[in-house]
Amino acid sequence: MTDPAGLWHRLADSCVLLDGFHALKHAVRFGAEVTVAVTTDREATLALADELAPDVRRALDALLTEVPEPVYASLVPRPHPTAVAALAVRPSRAAHLERLARTERTAPVVVLDQPRNLGNAGAVIRLAAGFGATGVVTTGTLDPWHPTVVRAGAGLHFATAVERVTVGELPAGPLFALDPEGDDIRGTKLPDDAVLAFGSERSGLSADLRARADHLLSLPMRPQVSSYNLATSVAMTLYHWSLDGGV
Numbered sequence: 001m002t003d004p005a006g007l008w009h010r011l012a013d014s015c016v017l018l019d020g021f022h023a024l025k026h027a028v029r030f031g032a033e034v035t036v037a038v039t040t041d042r043e044a045t046l047a048l049a050d051e052l053a054p055d056v057r058r059a060l061d062a063l064l065t066e067v068p069e070p071v072y073a074s075l076v077p078r079p080h081p082t083a084v085a086a087l088a089v090r091p092s093r094a095a096h097l098e099r100l101a102r103t104e105r106t107a108p109v110v111v112l113d114q115p116r117n118l119g120n121a122g123a124v125i126r127l128a129a130g131f132g133a134t135g136v137v138t139t140g141t142l143d144p145w146h147p148t149v150v151r152a153g154a155g156l157h158f159a160t161a162v163e164r165v166t167v168g169e170l171p172a173g174p175l176f177a178l179d180p181e182g183d184d185i186r187g188t189k190l191p192d193d194a195v196l197a198f199g200s201e202r203s204g205l206s207a208d209l210r211a212r213a214d215h216l217l218s219l220p221m222r223p224q225v226s227s228y229n230l231a232t233s234v235a236m237t238l239y240h241w242s243l244d245g246g247v
């Protein structure tokens with residue numbers, strides 16, 4: 001039998017880390033190509049699958065190899081309470097860009113303009129997956145496939161198209177940028193082909209993004225509150241879109 005730790009070390013740099021049972025469950029459910037998966041207790045992990053994810057139980061049974069706890073701990077930066085970890089092939093950037101470029105889309109693309117916080121980016125990817133958004137693209141230096149983002153996204157990167165692009169490479173479509181100074185979103189119907197842009201946690205929308213925007217929209221907020229958290233702003237905006245269809 002292949003040595004799972006050896007295989008792990010050979011693949012770790014080129015693959016996406018799926019940290020914990022839920023990340024592995026979602027990745028398998030949404031078609032990820034999992035190359036190696038380990039657990040410290042196969043029986044307990046499969047019992048969890050029986051309880052929470054019977055649809056992927058058979059796939060997990062075929063993928064999971066039991067390893068001693070010290071081996072598991074040596075493979076991951078920080079042990080997860082479920083003691084499950086896996087590596088998956090990162091989906092093709094070209095295929096994602098091709099999907100994002102299609103303009104006859106049935107759900108918006110979310111743009112995070114120069115986000116800083118890895119947890120926020122993961123939370124947004126989880127939201128986008130939940131609402132069936134076409135994709136999440138980021139501008140700036142943050143890698144949206146960073147292990148901390150994948151952990152915060154609960155493995156749902158595989159349920160949508162996640163890529164980093166420049167402002168010049170943003171997908172086509174009417175660009176609605178969210179900003180506390182914009183027009184009240186409640187007066188606007190967001191179309192399915194919308195590109196919904198959100199600014200960075202610290203400084204809001206960049207000048208380049210503002211220059212590209214077709215509309216500037218605000219979320220209802222009482223005076224004296226400066227702004228909402230980035231991920232909650234995305235949640236409210238996708239919810240607003242979904243009221244006219246969606247999901």
Ligand SMILES: C[S@@+](CC[C@H](N)C(=O)[O-])C[C@H]1O[C@@H](n2cnc3c(N)ncnc32)[C@H](O)[C@@H]1O
Pocket residue numbers: 177178179180181197198199200201202203204205217218219220221226227228229230233
């Ligand atoms: C934490 S806020 C950024 C705050 C930043 N200091 C600023 O000047 O905009 C992150 C992003 O969430 C969105 N956002 C937060 N509150 C909003 C509101 N009331 N209306 C519209 N967008 C909002 C915007 O896209 C904003 O750029």
